[in-house]
Amino acid sequence: MTTLPHSTTKKLGLVIDLDTCVGCQACVTACKGWNDQGYGAPLSDQDPYGAAPSGTFLNRVHSYQITPEDAAPIIVNMPRSCLHCDDAPCVTVCPTGASYKRTEDGIVLVNEDACIGCGLCAWACPYGARELDAAAGVMKKCTLCVDRIYNENLPEQDREPACVRTCPTGARHFGDFADPQSHVSRLSAERGGMALMPELGTKPVNRYLPPRKKDVMQASPLAPLLDIQASGFAGWLDKMLGKIG
C-alpha cells in the first residue's frame, strides 16, 4: 500500500469544456505524440497495420448520445484521462509504491522503475484512466505533461500539457485549482464545473464544464409590415421603401 500526501501545495489539473468539445481527437494524438517520446517508456502500438491494432493512449475521447424525453437528442463528446484525484485509489492500492501523488503539485505519477505491471491500480481506478503498456510492461497514465509544464528547454508559452496546447476549440484549460483566482478555478465556478462520480469519494481535481442548454432559441415571430394579401406587392413596396424615406 502506498500513502497519499495529506495535502499538496498546488492542485494542478484540467478544465474540459463539454459545451465546446467537438470530439475532434486532437488531444488524443497530441498526447500520444508527446508521451511517446516523453516521460517514461514510449506508448507502444501492437499490430499497428494488422487486423486488430491496439496501443497505449493516455487520453481517449468518447461520444455519448443523450435522448431527452422532451427535447431533441444530443451528442456529448467527452475526453477522458486521469483526473489526478486527491484521494486516488490507484495510489493507495499500489503494492510497490510506484504510483504516487506529488506533494508539490498533486500530479499522480507512476515511477516506472518501481512498477511491476501488476495492474491493480488500473483495476482500482473507477475512471479507466490507466493503461498497461504491452511492450514495456509498465502502467502508463496522464502525467499532465510533467516534463513540459516546468521544462526550461521549452518557451514559457509552451509549458502546458500537449493536449491543452493543441486543442483547436480551446476546450481544454490547465491550471492550479488550489488558487481560487486561477483561470481554471474561476472558469469552473462560473460554468458549474463538475467532478466525475463524486459519490465515489475519490475527489477528482479535473473538472468538466457541462453542455449549455440546447435548442432553446426564443424569438417572437416577426410582425409583418402589412397584410400583403390585401395591399398587394405595390402596397408592400410603398411601405418598405417608405422606411428609408
Next chain:
Amino acid sequence: MNQPRIDLSPHVSDEIRKTTCYMCACRCGIDVHLTSGKVTYIEGNKDHPVNKGVLCAKGASGIMQVTAPSRLRAPLRRVGPRGSGAFEEISWEEALGLATAWMKPLRETAPEKLAFFTGRDQSQSFTGWWAQQFGTPNYAAHGGFCSVNMAAGGIYTLGGAFWEFGQPDWDRTKLFVMFGVAEDHDSNPIKIGLGKLKERGARVVGVNPIRTGYNAVADDWYGITPGTDGLLILSLIHCLLAAGKIDLAYLARFTNAPLLVNETDGPEKGLIVKNAESQPFVIDKRTGKPAPWDGQGVQPDLGAVWQGHRTVFQHMAERYLSADYAPEQVAERCGISANRIRILAAELARVAFDEAIEIDQPWTDFRGDLHEKMTGRPVSFHAMRGISAHSNGFQTARALHLLQIVLGTVEVPGGYRFKPPYPKPVEAHPTPHFVSVPGKPLSGPHLGYVRSPEQLALLPDGSPARIDKAFSWENPFSAHGMMHMVIPNAHAGDPYRIDTLFLYMANIAWNSSMNTAQVMAMLTDKTAEGDYVIPRIIYSDAYASEMVAYADLILPDTTYLERHDCISLLDRPISEPGAAGDSIRWPVVTPDRPGHEGVRGFQSVLLDLGVRLGLPGMTNPDGSAKFKDYADYIVNHIRRPGVGPLIGFRGAGGDLEGRGEANPDQMQAYIDNGGFYQAHVPQEALFYKPWNKAYQDWAVATSFYESPQPYLFNIWSEPMRRFQLAAEGQGFLQPPDHLRAQIRQTMDPLPIWYPPFGEAAEAEYPLHALTQRPMDMYHSWGTQNAWLRQIRGKNFLYVPTKVWKQHGFDEGDYARVTSPNGQIVVPVAHMAALNSETVWTWNAIGKRKGAWALDEGATEATEGFLLNHLISELLPEKGDGLRYSNSDPVTGQAAWFDLRVKLERVGKRDHSEPVFAPVSRPVPKGEGRT
C-alpha cells in the same frame, strides 16, 4: 514519503523545422521536432496564421505518415494485367523515358488525347500551367466532385465564397449559422472560430441532417432533410421581406438591386438595362433620372420604374414574398416546423438589426463618398459540402448568399469577410481556354468563369471540347472541371477517346470515384482487338493506394515532409480577412527509401518531363532545363511582370511585397520566417472590400488586380439569364433541344429551389444516404495511419430511430442497402441525433484488401465499406439514348448527396459486401512501427 526525483526539464529535440502540414487540405503551420535526424514530434506553429499553434488529430499523427509502410519506393512498370497490381521496379530514367515516349507523339499530333487530372493537388497554378504548355484542354483538379457549387455560387454572386475565399468575423459575430458543414473542411480555423464564439457565449446554429461534431456543440440544431436547404433559406428570406427586416441602404449601395431589368420581349429581355456606353445605370432618387451606377453622391432608387423596366429589387421581393415560400409551405419538405423557421428568421433579424455594431473607422467608397464609421451586422454564415454535393447545390449556394446580402452582413464587421485576393468579381476571372493545336501551348488557363454561351468550351460542330464535358450546355459553369466524368466519358468515347490518362494524387479506383466498381471495370475494359479502352494510365502517388494497381506506370511521390511546395496566391492561398498570405513546404527530412530507386516530388518530375517534351516556359532555347527543380520554379517563375508564385521577400533585396523581381534567396527567407508570409491589409481597408477605395488600391499594389475592380453583388445574375435566353431560342448559339427545359429552369437569374434529381427515385427508395469525413481522417490517407486507424478503424451505417425500429435492427446487425445503382451489405448502428429520413456513414474508411500495406484482415478491409458503390456518375437512362451526368446542371458538381436508398435487415455478418479480390502489394505489408 520519498518521491522519486524526476527530470522536469528534459532535452526536447535537437532542432525544430517549420513547414506546412498536409495531413489534410487545411495547410496549418507545423513545428517538426528532429532528434538525431529523425522526426520525433510534430506540433502546431504558434505564429502561423492558419492554426495559431493548435493542431488537429491528423496533424499530430503525421509522424506516423512519414514512416508509413505503404510509402512507395521506386518507379513501377506494370507487368501483369491492369488491376492485378503486378509491377516491376524500374529506374527513374526508364520511367521518365517511357512517359515521354507515350506523351510526346500526342503533343505533336493530338494534344487532347492526354487527359491530366490532379486530385488533392495544392499546386494547381503549377500543374495547370504545365498542362497549358502541353496544349491539352483536358486538365482540372478535384473541385468538380468536391465543392465547386459553393465556390462558383459565391463567385457568381459575391465575388468570393467560403474557406479560402472568406470566413466569418469570428471576433465580432454574435450569431453564427452553418449549413451542411463537413467537419474536415477548413478544419482548424473553423474549430478555432467556434471556440471563440463559445468563449464569448455567441449563439451557434447548425443546419445539418446529422448532429455530430460542430453540430453537436451548436446551441440550436436544425436537422434538415437533405437537399432542402435552399428551400429553407428562401423561406427565411420570405419572412425577412414580409417583415421589412432587410438592409435597404446596403442593397441600394452595394448590390445590383437598383439596376433595371429589361422587360422588352426579345434578345435583351431579362438582361440589365444599359446606356449608350454599355454601362448599367440606376435611377437617382434625388432627380428621378438615370445616373451612373458608380457616380458620386448618387442615391440609387430601389423602387424605380423606368420606361417600363423595374429594378432587380422589385423582381426579387416579388418572387420571395410569394406564399410558395411561406414557412408553412416548406416545413414538411424541409423536416423543420414552420414555427422554428419563423424563430430562426426572427433571431437573424434581431441580431442583424437590433445588435448592430459600429467601428470608429472612416472609409471612402468607390463612388468617392466618405463614411464616418463602419457599420456591422453581427450575423454570419458558413456552408460547405452539405449544400454543394446536390444537383440543386449551385442555386442553393446562391440562395444562401442572397440571405447574407439582404441582411447586409457581407464584408461588414461581425459578418462574413473576404480573404485576399478575394473579393474578385466574376468579370475579373479568366474564361475557359480549350482550343488545342498540335505542338503548341493552350492560349490561356483551362478553367474559368463563363459569362455567356459564346464562352463555352465547344468545338465548331457544337460538341464538347473537353473530355469531361465541362463548360458545355450540360453544365455551363463547371469552373473546376468535372474529374468524376473523365473515366466514364473516356471509356464511352463520349465525346471522344483519349490515349493517356495522367493522374496525380487521386484515388480514383476507390473512394474518389462516384461508383468504384464501375470505374474499376472501365479502367480494365478491353476493345475487341484486346487493347485497353483507355490505352495508357500514368499515376503519381506517395502511397500504395487502391489506384496504384490500375496504372501502367507509377511515378512515386514523396511524403509531405520530404518535399517543396508552394501554397500560392495564384492558387488556394492561406490568407486571412486582414492579410494576404502564402506559404511553402520544404524537405525537413530527406526522402530515404534504402535499397530502392527512391522517390521524387511530383512537381519536380513534371518539370523534368516538361523539358523532355520540350514544353515552352520550362525549356531554354538550347533544350536545357529552365528550372533545376520545383523549388527553383517557385522562386524564379514569373507569371506576369513582377508576379511569381510567392508574394513575400521579392526583389533583388528581398524587401518587396506582392510585386518585384525574383529573389534567389526567397525560399530561405520563407524558411527563416516560419514557412509563410503575410501582407497585411491597411486599417481603413479591412471591411467593405469590394467597394472600399483603400482596399482596391492596396489590392492593386499587392498584385491581385491590375486596376481597381469595384463592383456590385449580383442578386440578379446576368450570365445565368443569358443562358436562359438561349434556351428560350434567343441568340445564335443554341443549346441542344433535350437540354432546353433544364437550362430554362436551372439557369434562373434569381436563386431558386428545385428538388435534387435523385428525388426521382423517392417512391422506391425512401431514405437519403450521406457520407461525411471525420475530423480525425482525411480521404484514404488517414486510415493507414497507425494511430488514427486505432481511433476509427471501422465505419457503420448510422440509422435514425424510426427506421431502426421499423426494421427491427439489433446491435451487431448488418443491412442490405439498395439504391437505383446497386447494393451493399454493411454494419448498422443506431443514432437518434439524426434526421428521420436519413442514413449516413464516415467516408473513405473502407479499404481494398492488399492496399495501403495493411493486413488483409484489417477491419477497414473486412467490415469497412464505401457508399460509392450505390452512386453512379450517370443518372438513370431516360430512354433517349443520351448519357446524363449525375451532377449539378449548372456547375457539373458531382451530386453524390442526392443518393436515395432502401434498407433490409440481414442479421449478423462479419464482412461487408461487395468483396473485391485482393490486389498484389507494390510494397510489403506493414509490421511494427518503424
